[in-house]
Every structure is written in C-alpha cells, then in structure tokens.
Amino acid sequence: xxxxxxxxxxxxxxxxxxxxxxxxxxxxxxxxxxxxxxxxxxxxxxxxxxxxxxxxxxxxxxxxxxxxxxxxxxxxxxxxxxxxxxxxxxxxxxxxxxxxxxxxxxxxxxxxxxxxxxxxxxxxxxxxxxxxxxxxxxxxxxxxxxxxxxxxxxxxxxxxxxxxxxxxxxxxxxxxxxxxxxxxxxxxxxxxxxxxxxxxxxxxxxxxxxxxxxxxxxxxxxxxxxxxxxxxxxxxxxxxxxxxxxxxxxxxxxxxxxxxxxxxxxxxxxxxxxxxxxxxxxxxxxxxxxxxxxxxxxxxxxxxxxxxxxxxxxxx
Amino acid sequence: xxxxxxxxxxxxxxxxxxxxxxxxxxxxxxxxxxxxxxxxxxxxxxxxxxxxxxxxxxxxxxxxxxxxxxxxxxxxxxxxxxxxxxxxxxxxxxxxxxxxxxxxxxxxxxxxxxxxxxxxxxxxxxxxxxxxxxxxxxxxxxxxxxxxxxxxxxxxxxxxxxxxxxxxxxxxxxxxxxxxxxxxxxxxxxxxxxxxxxxxxxxxxxxxxxxxxxxxxxxxxxxxxxxxxxxxxxxxxxxxxxxxxxxxxxxxxxxxxxxxxxxxxxxxxxxxxxxxxxxxxxxxxxxxxxxxxxxxxxxxxxxxxxxxxxxxxxxxxxxxxxxxxxxxxxxxxxxxxxxxxxxxxxxxxxxxxxxxxxxxxxxxxxxxxxxxxxxxxxxxxxxxxxxxxxxxxxxxxxxxxxxxxxxxxxxxxxxxxxxxxxxxxxxxxxxxxxxxxxxxxxxxxxxxxxxxxxxxxxxxxxxxxxxxxxxxxxxxxxxxxxxxxxxxxxxxxxxxxxxxx
Numbered sequence: 001x002x003x004x005x006x007x008x009x010x011x012x013x014x015x016x017x018x019x020x021x022x023x024x025x026x027x028x029x030x031x032x033x034x035x036x037x038x039x040x041x042x043x044x045x046x047x048x049x050x051x052x053x054x055x056x057x058x059x060x061x062x063x064x065x066x067x068x069x070x071x072x073x074x075x076x077x078x079x080x081x082x083x084x085x086x087x088x089x090x091x092x093x094x095x096x097x098x099x100x101x102x103x104x105x106x107x108x109x110x111x112x113x114x115x116x117x118x119x120x121x122x123x124x125x126x127x128x129x130x131x132x133x134x135x136x137x138x139x140x141x142x143x144x145x146x147x148x149x150x151x152x153x154x155x156x157x158x159x160x161x162x163x164x165x166x167x168x169x170x171x172x173x174x175x176x177x178x179x180x181x182x183x184x185x186x187x188x189x190x191x192x193x194x195x196x197x198x199x200x201x202x203x204x205x206x207x208x209x210x211x212x213x214x215x216x217x218x219x220x221x222x223x224x225x226x227x228x229x230x231x232x233x234x235x236x237x238x239x240x241x242x243x244x245x246x247x248x249x250x251x252x253x254x255x256x257x258x259x260x261x262x263x264x265x266x267x268x269x270x271x272x273x274x275x276x277x278x279x280x281x282x283x284x285x286x287x288x289x290x291x292x293x294x295x296x297x298x299x300x301x302x303x304x305x306x307x308x309x310x311x312x313x314x315x316x
Numbered sequence: 317x318x319x320x321x322x323x324x325x326x327x328x329x330x331x332x333x334x335x336x337x338x339x340x341x342x343x344x345x346x347x348x349x350x351x352x353x354x355x356x357x358x359x360x361x362x363x364x365x366x367x368x369x370x371x372x373x374x375x376x377x378x379x380x381x382x383x384x385x386x387x388x389x390x391x392x393x394x395x396x397x398x399x400x401x402x403x404x405x406x407x408x409x410x411x412x413x414x415x416x417x418x419x420x421x422x423x424x425x426x427x428x429x430x431x432x433x434x435x436x437x438x439x440x441x442x443x444x445x446x447x448x449x450x451x452x453x454x455x456x457x458x459x460x461x462x463x464x465x466x467x468x469x470x471x472x473x474x475x476x477x478x479x480x481x482x483x484x485x486x487x488x489x490x491x492x493x494x495x496x497x498x499x500x501x502x503x504x505x506x507x508x509x510x511x512x513x514x515x516x517x518x519x520x521x522x523x524x525x526x527x528x529x530x531x532x533x534x535x536x537x538x539x540x541x542x543x544x545x546x547x548x549x550x551x552x553x554x555x556x557x558x559x560x561x562x563x564x565x566x567x568x569x570x571x572x573x574x575x576x577x578x579x580x581x582x583x584x585x586x587x588x589x590x591x592x593x594x595x596x597x598x599x600x601x602x603x604x605x606x607x608x609x610x611x612x613x614x615x616x617x618x619x620x621x622x623x624x625x626x627x628x629x630x631x632x633x634x635x636x637x638x639x640x641x642x643x644x645x646x647x648x649x650x651x652x653x654x655x656x657x658x659x660x661x662x663x664x665x666x667x668x669x670x671x672x673x674x675x676x677x678x679x680x681x682x683x684x685x686x687x688x689x690x691x692x693x694x695x696x697x698x699x700x701x702x703x704x705x706x707x708x709x710x711x712x713x714x715x716x717x718x719x720x721x722x723x724x725x726x727x728x729x730x731x732x733x734x735x736x737x738x739x740x741x742x743x744x745x746x747x748x749x750x751x752x753x754x755x756x757x758x759x760x761x762x763x764x765x766x767x768x769x770x771x772x773x774x775x776x777x778x779x780x781x782x783x784x785x786x787x788x789x790x791x792x793x794x795x796x797x798x799x800x801x802x803x804x805x806x807x808x809x810x811x812x813x814x815x816x817x
Contacts, residue, residue, distance in 0.1 A: 185675060185682045192672060195661035202620065202658055203673040203726065204644040262663040 013256045016311070017271045020254075020304065024275060028282035035285055042164060046156075046232075048277030049166035052270060053225045054244055055251040056177045057107075057218030059269045062252050063181070064214045065194035065261030066121035070110060070128035071222045071248055072241035076136040078103040078219075079226035083145035083236030092152050100223035106132050107219020111212030125215075129245070136238035146235035156231035166228050173224070178266045190214055194261025250297075251276055254304040275300070321380075322347045322479055322511040323368070323399075328377035330363050330535075337363040339535040341377075345480065345511040350502060352514045352522045352543075355532035356555055356806070357606050357771040361515050364532070365482050368513070369401040370394035382479070400473030401482040404489075406465050410458035415440040417457055418472045443471045447501050463494035470501060481505060482513045487521060488607065499525050517605055519548055519810055531555055552810070556773060556802040564778025565753050569760040571781060572596035574632070576734055576765065578617070581626030586612045588789045590626070594734065599756060599766045601780030601797075603773065604809050609789035610769045611653055614736045617767075618650040619643040630734075644673055649727030651720075653738040653769075659723040662712035666704055666722050667693035669711050674729035696725035701751065717748025724755060735759060738769045753779060773802040787811045 028035040054071050061068045082099030086092070106128060113124040158165045181187035189210045192200040201207055222241075230236040253259060254275055255268025279300060283293045323345040330338040338360050345351050353361045366372040368379075370391040379386055381397055388394050394401070408417045415436045416423075424432040424439075440453040449467040457465060466486060473481055483502075487495045502512060502525055514526060522529055523543060531538040531554040538554040576594040581587055587609050594600050604610045615621045617628065619637040628635055630646055637643045643650070652658035660669055670693045671678060678688040693707050700721040704714060711722060720740065727735060737756070741749040756766055756779065770776050776783055776797075783795040785808040793808040 183684055183686065185679055185684065188668065188672070188675065188684060191664060191668070192661050195663045196657075198658050199661050200672075202618070202640050202650060202652060204641040205672070206641060262661065 013308075014265060014268045014271060016307075017255055017268055017275070017304075021271050021275050021278065024278050024282070028278065028285070031282075032285050035282055040281065040285070042162075042167075044274075044277050044281045045167045045170075046164045047281065048273050049164075049170040050225045050229055050232075051244065051247045051251060051276060052170050052273035053173055053221055053228070055248040055269045055273050056173055056266060057221035058245075058248045059252045059255075059257050059264055059266055060177075060181065060187075060190055060214050061121070061218050062249070062257050062259060063194050063261060063264045064190040064211065065197065066114065066211070066215070067125065067249070067259075068107075068110065068215065068218045069122065069125040069245050070106065070132055071218060072244035073129045073132035073136065074103050074106045074219050074222040075226040075229065075241035075244060076238055077106065077132040077139070077226075078223035079230045079236040079240055080136050080139045080145060080238055082223075082227055083148070083230055084139065086148055086152060087145060092149070096227050099227055100220050103223025103226065104216045104220040107222070108212050108216040110219070111215035114215065115208035115211040133238075140236070140238050142238060144235045144237040148231065148234055153231050153234055156228050166232075169224070169228065173221070174266055174270055181266055186210065186213060186217075191262055194263075196262070247276055248273075250301045254301060256308060272304075275304075320346055322382065324378075324380040325364075325368070326378040326380070328364070328367065328379075329375045330360075330367065330372070331375045337535050338367075338374075341532070341535070341537050343530060343537070345513060346527075347479075347509045347511050348506045349527040350506065350512045350514050350525055352516065352526040352529040353532065354519075354522070354529055354551060354555060356773070359532040359555070360535040361532055362484075363535075365401065365484060365513060365515065368394065368480070369399055369482060371401075395476055398477060398479035399482070400476060400478040400480070402466065402469045402473070402484065402486060404485045406462070406469055408457045408465055408468060411456065413454050413456055414444075414451055414460075414468050414471075415453040417468055418443070418453075418475050439475065440471065443474050447471060447474075447504065448497075449501070462489045463491070463497065466490075466498065467501070470505075474505075478510065480511045480513065482515075484515045485517065486514075487516060487518060495521075517810065519551065522551075523548075552803055552807055556806040564775070565750060565757065566779055567757040567761065569597040569599075569757070569781075571598040572763060575630065576617075577629040577632075579627045579629070581613070581616060581623045581628075583612065583616060583621065583623050586789050587616065587623070590786075590789075590791055592784055592791065592794075594765045594767060596733075596763045596765050597760045598781045599760060599768055599779055601776040601783040602767060602769045602786060603771075603776045603783055603805050604769075604786035604792075606771065608786045608809065610786045611738055612789075613786065614650060614652075614738050614767070614769060617643070617736060618648060620650075644730060644732075647731065647733040648736065649730060649732035649734065650736045651723050651727065651738060651740060653742070655716075655719055655723050659726075660711045660719060662710065664711055665708045666697070666702065666711050666714065667707035669722050670696055670725045670729060673726050674731075677729070692729060693725075696728060700725055700728075700755065715744075715748075717744040717751070720744055720748070720752060721755075724752070732764065734765050734767070736767045736769070739771065740768060741770075741772070741775065773805055776805065777802060785809050 034040060057071065058068055078099045081102045082095050085095035085098045110124050110128050113119045114121050154165065156166055160168060189205050192205055193207055193210060197207060229240055251272035252264065252269045255272030257264025257269060279297055280293065283296065321344045325341065325343040328338050328341045341364060343364065353364065355361050367374045370388040370393050379388065386397060388397065409420065418440050419436050424435045426432045437453050444451050444453065447467060447470065451460065451464050451467060457468060486498060490498060505512060526543045528542050529546065530540045531551060533555055573596055574593050575596050579591050581590040590613060602610050612621065616623045619639045619642050628637060635646055637646060656662060667689060671689050678685050678692060690707060697704065697707065702718050702721045704718065711719060714722065740752055760766060768779060780797055783797060783805065784791055785793040785805055787809050788811060792811065795804060
C-alpha cells in the first residue's frame with residue numbers, strides 16, 4: 001500500500017491497466033507455453049507498434065476534448081504518397097518527410113475545420129476519413145504500390161540489438177510524446193482545452209492554433225505509422241488502415257484517457273495498445289476464430305471503461 | 317370550513333452548507349390573487365419557489381396545499397398537486413409542435429395505442445383560444461417568439477389543471493405590447509381562481525398586476541402588504557436596508573493617474589453608451605441587477621465579446637482588445653462570475669491552473685520549466701494562504717474560497733494592472749471573503765486598479781472608492797459610498813430614479 005502512496009496521483013490509474021495487461025499475459029501463458037517465448041513477444045511488439053503510434057496522436061486529440069476518426073485513412077494516403085515518392089527515386093528520408101507532411105496537412109485541415117469552422121470533431125474527421133481514403137485511391141488508381149529497397153524495408157523488418165526497429169521508433173515516440181504532453185505548452189494547453197475550453201480561452205490560451213497543432217500531430221503520427229506499415233508489407237495499399245481508428249481509440253480509452261477530455265496519459269495508452277496486441281496475438285495462437293476474437297476484444301474495451309467509471313464513482 | 321388560502325407555507329427553513337437561504341419564512345397565497353415576491357438577488361425568492369415547485373427540498377417547516385399537509389419531493393409531484401412553474405428560461409422542446417409540447421409525457425392515445433392527434437389538437441386549440449392567444453397548435457415552438465412560447469407554457473400549465481402558477485421574471489424579455497398581453501392573460505387566470513406567485517424586478521409592474529406583495533431580504537420575510545396600502549419607497553427601503561454586520565477591512569488608497577478610460581461603449585440591446593474612467597489604486601464598484609449588462613461590460617473590456625462602438629484607452633493610449641489574449645497582454649485580468657465554469661480547469665492541478673495565463677514566463681522554446689513552475693505556484697500558495705494537500709491537488713477538490721484564491725493567483729502571476737472582479741466572493745465563507753478583501757487592498761496599495769462587480773450591496777458599499785450603477789445596459793448613476801445609502805443604489809439599479817449624485 002505504501003508503495004502505491006509513493007506513486008504520483010496521476011500515474012496510479014495506470015497501475016490498474018498494467019495489472020490487466022499482466023493478468024492477460026498470465027492467462028495466455030497458462031493456456032499456451034509458446035505465448036511467452038521471446039520470438040512471440042517480439043512479434044507482439046512489432047505488431048503493436050503501428051497501432052500504438054497512431055494511438056499517441058489520438059491520445060493528444062482526446063485529451064484536448066476531440067476525436068479523430070480519420071487516422072486510418074490518413075495512414076493510407078500518407079502511405080501511398082510515400083511509396084510514390086520512393087518510386088520517383090526520392091531518397092528514403094525525403095520520401096518519409098513527404099509522407100509525414102501529408103499526414104500533418106490532412107490533420108491540420110481537420111484542425112482548421114474544427115477550430116475556425118466550428119465543426120464538431122466527429123463530423124470534420126468523419127469527412128476527412130472519406131476524403132483521405134478517396135485521395136489514396138485516386139493517387140494509385142486503386143492499385144497498391146509495391147516493391148521497395150531493402151534499406152527502406154529495414155525500417156520495419158530490421159533488428160538492432162535483437163529488438164525490431166519499429167519497437168525503437170515506438171518507444172522513442174512515446175518518450176517524446178510523454179515529454180510533449182507533460183512538459184511543454186502544447187501538452188499543457190491540450191489538457192486545458194479538453195478540461196475547460198471556456199476557461200482556457202479566458203486564460204489567454206490561443207485555443208484555435210493549438211487545436212490545429214494537435215490535430216496536425218495526430219495526422220503526422222498516422223504518417224509515421226504509414227511508413228512502418230508500408231515497409232513491413234513491402235507495399236502501400238490505398239485500402240490500408242481501415243478500422244485502425246477504432247483500435248487506437250480503444251488503446252487510449254483502455255489506458256484511462258477520458259473521452260470527456262482533460263484527462264489521460266501516454267503510459268496508459270501504451271499499456272492499452274499492448275493489451276489489444278496481446279489479446280489479438282494470444283487468441284490467434286489459441287486458434288480462436290476471428291469472429292469470436294472481435295467479440296472478445298469489444299467486450300474487453302467495454303469492461304475496461306466500465307471498471308474505470310465504477311472506480312471513479314466510488315472514489316467520489 | 318373552507319380555507320381561503322390555496323397555499324400556506326409555515327416557518328420554512330432552507331439551509332445549504334454554510335448558508336441559511338430561508339430563515340423562518342411564512343407565506344400564504346389566496347385563490348385568484350397575484351402575490352408578488354420582492355427582493356434583491358440572493359434574498360431567497362428563488363429558493364422559495366424552488367421549494368414550492370419541488371426543485372429543492374425544505375429543511376424544516378410546513379406546507380399546506382388545499383387544506384392538506386404535503387411534502388413536495390420533486391417537480392413531478394408539484395405538477396400533480398397543480399403547481400406549475402414558468403421559469404425565465406423556458407422549458408420547451410423547440411423541435412416539437414405547440415401541441416406536442418403541451419402534451420409532452422402525457423399524450424392522449426387512441427384505442428390502438430397511437431397518439432390521438434385529433435384530440436390533442438382540439439384540446440390545445442381550445443386552451444389557446446381561451447387565452448386569446450392566436451397560435452396554431454401545429455406550429456413548431458422554435459418558430460415562435462419568446463412571448464408566444466411563454467403562452468405555450470401557460471397553456472401547458474392550464475392543461476394540467478393547475479391551481480397555482482409561479483411566474484419567474486416573465487416580463488424580462490418581453491416588449492411593452494407583449495407585457496400587456498401577458499397581463500390580460502394573468503387577469504383571466506385570476507378570474508378562474510388560480511393563485512399566482514409573481515417575481516419581477518420591475519417595480520412598476522407590482523402596482524399594475526399585483527394584489528399583494530411579500531418582501532424578502534437575506535432569507536427573511538421583511539413584510540407582507542396589500543398592494544394598495546404600500547408605497548414604492550417603503551418597499552425599496554425594506555429590500556435594501558440591511559445592517560452592515562460584515563466587517564469590511566477597506567483601506568483607503570490614494571487614487572493615482574488614470575489607467576483606463578472607456579468611452580461610449582455600446583453593444584446592441586445590451587450596453588448603451590457606457591463611459592467611465594478608472595484610476596490606479598482605486599476600487600470601482602459596479603452595482604446593478606443580474607442581467608443589467610454589468611457582466612457583459614466586463615466581457616467587452618476583456619475582449620471576450622466585441623462592442624459595436626466605443627473606444628478604450630489604457631494609460632491614455634487607445635487600444636483594441638479583440639480577445640482575452642490581447643487583454644492579458646495589456647495586463648488586464650478578469651475573474652469571472654462563475655469560477656468553476658470559466659475560471660478553473662477543474663481536472664488540472666492547482667499548480668497548472670495558477671501558471672496557465674502566465675505560462676510564457678516559465679517556458680523556454682515551448683518547454684515548461686518545472687522548477688520555475690513549482691516555485692511560482694508555491695510562492696502564491698503561501699502568499700494567499702491557499703489550503704491544499706500539495707501543489708498537485710486537483711482544483712475540483714479545493715473549497716470555494718481556495719478555488720477563488722487560485723483564480724486570483726493566476727492573475728497575480730501575470731502582474732496585471734487592472735483586475736476585473738465579477739462577484740468575487742459569491743459562494744465562499746466569511747473568513748475567506750475577508751481574506752479576499754485584504755488581497756484587494758494589497759493590490760490597490762501596489763497601484764493596481766480594480767473593477768468590482770457585485771450583487772451584494774454591503775460589499776459594494778464597504779469596499780468601493782466609487783460606485784457606478786448599471787441599469788438596463790446604461791450607467792444610471794455614479795455614487796461615492798460615503799454619501800449614499802444602499803437604498804440609493806437599489807433605487808438607481810431598479811431604474812426608479814435617474815438621479816446622479
């Protein structure tokens with residue numbers, strides 16, 4: 001108990017989620033010893049990284065009191081543009097920057113529509129979900145773009161000190177994201193806007209500009225995820241990333257980010273994303289049909305939020 | 317024997333934590349009478365009607381309705397007992413038709429279980445005709461003006477066979493002609509034996525529509541009169557004349573140079589040609605009823621709302637203030653009326669709340685210097701004696717007085733020169749009030765200027781160097797607290813007298 005007391009208030013909520021994750025791992029370990037082998041754990045980490053990266057952006061957006069349904073489509077669009085750039089012979093780094101910029105710009109458009117156009121985030125990003133998907137399909141004529149250099153594919157398939165590169169990228173982004181969220185003006189303003197937008201305005205927070213930045217961040221992270229996915233599949237698909245928004249929202253929400261805004265931490269989101277990844281992987285190993293998998297994952301999301309709400313109410 | 321009273325309330329007490337809202341209030345309503353409730357903001361009128369309409373529970377006392385003792389536990393029960401309330405904010409569903417609104421929740425059904433549209437239309441038409449209101453029952457409520465929406469509410473009350481109708485400031489948004497129409501409907505209701513409780517700030521209406529009047533002040537009944545036997549001046553005296561038992565630690569500060577000058581500010585329908593000046597070291601009290609435009613004036617000065625015309629000078633220089641951000645850059649601070657809705661981010665720690673408007677001072681290329689933030693917040697927590705478990709305590713779990721101090725700390729960080737306090741001591745306990753008055757003194761001693769908007773006349777009288785009264789969006793008078801009484805201010809705010817001292 002004393003140990004818990006020493007954890008800052010903000011982080012205590014994450015402890016429950018972590019216990020949930022450990023519990024899941026334990027269950028799968030008991031059911032199939034293969035689950036806890038190093039190669040499978042690395043596999044989970046690699047699979048989780050893309051959802052976990054998108055979920056960083058969604059955590060920012062949700063903390064700021066919004067929602068972003070367009071991440072999956074922005075991923076597809078950024079992915080095909082990156083691929084197109086690579087095919088034109090643009091160097092890898094340049095292509096990546098172009099892809100990430102495409103994501104950022106789509107996100108920034110969301111931000112403009114929401115902040116200056118006063119559209120509800122749900123509507124603006126729902127529209128962008130369709131627009132970016134259409135743009136991806138138009139860009140490639142509906143066909144995937146495949147076949148990239150080994151060095152590009154290394155981004156997803158390579159290892160360093162026996163850990164997959166995407167895991168390094170994910171961890172790096174989480175460290176940076178956590179810093180931005182807790183130590184910079186962007187993060188502070190995100191909490192302020194989501195916690196009480198009116199009070200934020202009256203405190204001189206330039207709410208509109210920061211909404212643009214925050215939705216832009218979400219788009220840019222979709223762009224990064226797009227590069228990893230494209231490298232992993234060795235193919236950029238205009239139909240990639242469908243339903244990714246739901247997994248990312250689930251990761252954030254399981255991790256304790258409040259859909260009402262103003263509350264949440266990236267540590268929780270990371271654990272949430274791992275829970276989703278462990279569930280998928282474990283159920284796959286056990287050979288459970290994907291129909292049942294979907295049902296189980298949905299149940300876990302609902303249970304996690306129900307328990308969270310129950311605990312919060314009891315505290316009051 | 318039949319009781320001549322529809323409603324009797326005996327020795328009603330209502331106690332909120334720390335506040336006695338009603339203190340031994342007795343009130344009787346006769347059938348076919350319009351009984352006016354009179355009192356300042358916070359005198360207890362709203363609490364009283366909330367108890368009658370089931371919106372809140374009495375702490376003690378007896379309510380007799382139709383010769384029977386009743387406990388009104390919720391609004392539903394009040395309606396079942398025939399008590400209908402029409403609030404200032406109307407309670408209609410704009411997207412539904414007039415008839416659907418009137419029968420909402422108790423729609424008549426045909427044998428087959430469908431809504432009996434025909435009967436509904438017939439009944440509603442009948443009721444509306446009896447009111448002399450020419451409103452088609454099938455029109456959408458959203459297409460009606462306020463006056464006609466009010467008629468729909470009255471029709472709804474009639475359709476539930478109300479015996480008592482409570483009208484809370486029904487005329488505040490009506491034109492002269494519409495008021496006449498409302499009064500003629502009220503007279504019809506009287507003829508049908510309905511008892512009406514009427515709340516209004518427009519004193520002249522009392523004599524036009526009222527039969528008797530009860531004056532409340534600080535939760536107590538100050539008097540009960542038939543309208544024909546009482547004078548307006550007497551009513552005002554009873555409303556305002558309270559003993560000043562609070563202690564106001566007012567320290568005289570020497571007003572210095574002019575810091576703010578406001579010229580001819582107008583905002584259509586809300587503010588009319590407001591001009592005044594503010595000096596360093598001065599507390600300028602702004603008195604006026606709720607809705608008189610005082611908060612809107614503050615919001616214009618702080619750049620939340622735009623004035624249609626008018627100019628603002630800071631230190632003799634003309635400035636444009638188009639957003640709170642620009643106001644803050646011009647060293648203006650605004651402590652809003654409702655700290656929970658507008659002042660604080662409740663789920664944030666008090667430290668993060670304090671540093672929010674002045675965050676620039678503790679950031680380097682967008683990165684917040686935690687050490688500096690701790691030092692800053694810690695300093696103000698000490699200086700203002702904010703009671704908290706730590707800097708990371710969430711703002712929502714602080715007491716009202718401490719929350720208000722956090723809001724003040726926010727603006728101290730910004731080194732503001734002009735503080736606009738809107739209801740600075742609402743809902744906080746006496747000890748914390750006095751601390752906040754002391755803080756104001758410290759600010760003015762330092763050369764800051766304060767605009768203090770308050771509904772509490774003793775506070776205005778006790779803390780201001782100069783007082784402006786705003787009435788119906790105009791500056792109705794300017795007073796010096798030494799040479800005026802609370803009655804003078806109230807008279808002026810009510811628009812009875814346009815005298816300028």
